[in-house]
Amino acid sequence: xxxxxxxxxxxxxxxxxxxxxxxxxxxxxxxxxxxxxxxxxxxxxxxxxxxxxxxxxxxxxxxxxxxxxxxxxxxxxxxxxxxxxxxxxxxxxxxxxxxxxxxxxxxxxxxxxxxxxxxxxxxxxxxxx
Numbered sequence: 618x619x620x621x622x623x624x625x626x627x628x629x630x631x632x633x634x635x636x637x638x639x640x641x642x643x644x645x646x647x648x649x650x651x652x653x654x655x656x657x658x659x660x661x662x663x664x665x666x667x668x669x670x671x672x673x674x675x676x677x678x679x680x681x682x683x684x685x686x687x688x689x690x691x692x693x694x695x696x697x698x699x700x701x702x703x704x705x706x707x708x709x710x711x712x713x714x715x716x717x718x719x720x721x722x723x724x725x726x727x728x729x730x731x732x733x734x735x736x737x738x739x740x741x742x743x744x745x746x
Contacts, residue, residue, distance in 0.1 A: 627662035627741055633686040635663030635744050638671070638699050645726040646693035646716040652728055653736035654691055662741050663689065672702045682708055689744045691716065691736070694723045712743045
């Protein structure tokens with residue numbers, strides 16, 4: 618019997634530099650965005666990168682981000698802190714979504730394996746598009 622393939626692993630072109638920035642805010646949806654981004658990194662969909670480094674104007678982090686082939690920004694809610702951080706640094710051309718746009722409610726969302734997989738799955742489709 619052949620081993621089953623892991624369908625959680627991304628099937629993107631491995632030659633591209635894909636960076637993932639996630640809200641890690643205090644709300645449950647911020648926690649969920651961070652957990653989903655970490656799952657995406659574990660599944661080899663891209664590299665979770667330092668949003669604080671962008672906000673802190675760390676030259677090397679901003680340079681690497683500008684040179685990336687694909688950037689995915691995951692915000693927990695419509696406040697869009699992660700998106701605004703990249704915008705303020707003049708970084709454009711990224712893909713973006715909010716966890717709340719997927720039907721998760723701020724203040725009412727449990728961070729479970731199921732919710733993490735749902736958000737990570739959406740992110741995977743966006744980063745490999």
